[in-house]
Amino acid sequence: MRATRLLVSLAAAALLAPLGATAAVAAPGNDSPGGATVISTLPSTITQSTTDATTDALDAGLNASCGAPATNGSVWFTYTDTTGSGLVADVSASDYSAGVMIVAGDPTAGGQVLSCGPGVSAVRGDPGTTYYVMAFSDTPGVTGGTLRASFDVAPPAPEISATVDRRATAYKDGSLRLTGTYSCSNADGYSSDIEGQVVQTVGRTKITGQFLAFPLECDGAVHTWSAVATSENGLFAGGKAANVTLAIACGVLECAFTPVEQRIQVSRNGK
Known part of the structure; x- marks a missing residue:
């Protein structure tokens, strides 16, 4: 009898569930600057999926000084340059066309874009500067894919x-x-x-x-x-x-x- 009631309850729950309902997919933890992945040592390479990442008004505002075709599926990283040697961020090995933007300071608190471009971007500044790096799909209509982001010390001046x-x-x-x-x-x-x-x-x-x-x-x-x-x-x-x-x-x-x-x-x- 108990088994019969259990089957009836499960069937009723299935009928009550909305047709086509799917579980919500969460964006990655570094989808915004507040959850930026910390880069503690250089060189460093991070591989992650950005297919569920989002873009927002902050991305669009920063892109006003960059001019990328799109900032889809953006994810964030942060690195503090204690020596002033500089930082190179390279996303060219990703399986989609990716761009990168480097901001001096927290972008939600007025940090300024110092460098941006398709594939690779680099900066050199004062010791102790904290950089926020946004990696994104620069192709309209393409959210992202498998991001491969490499970070290293900027090379010596030519x-x-x-x-x-x-x-x-x-x-x-x-x-x-x-x-x-x-x-x-x-x-x-x-x-x-x-x-x-x-x-x-x-x-x-x-x-x-x-x-x-x-x-x-x-x-x-x-x-x-x-x-x-x-x-x-x-x-x-x-x-x-x-x-x-x-x-x-x-x-x-x-x-x-x-x-x-x-x-x-x-x-x-x-x-």
Whole structure:
């Protein structure tokens, strides 16, 4: 008899339950800055699902200074930089297109966005600064997926030096070839270059041409570079010319610039 009553009660409960009802899915604990996951040591990598994460008005407000296409499925992390060495946050290994935003201080208390971007973002500030990092889906309509967020100390600032050889070569087509050396370190060679301008007076015409050497080997060793300058208002020729060169080396966080100004002697066809 008891078994029969139990079956009847269960059946009645099933009939009373709303059709299609499902259990509520909770957002992750670090869905907001108040529950941010604490990063205590660097380097550190965290993998988590963000398929149930949400976005809100705070995300939208912070994104006003960032301009990401979306801030869906945002989750938060926090790190206190005791040394001032800086922080790099990398979410590029996630299985969806993810962006990252770094805020100095608690964003709910007026913390300011210092850096943001797709995949990787970095900052360097005063010792003792607490950073809040938001990782999010930057694709409209995509909430998230499997987030892989890596955190590490910011790399050293880039360094670059350059020289320009005092002799250059003018060719029959009117172009001018310059050479020199450079040394680059702590930078991405595809974000670094040697560029500049050559000015030469030929007769009554001031010939002006631009040149570019790219990419660079940023391994700290001394390398040679060469580039060809061409002009739209005349042909370079033998004689003296003025050269202004700018060497640029950029890393994930900052760029270094080294200018070189020098007069050069131009030989016609290498003679």
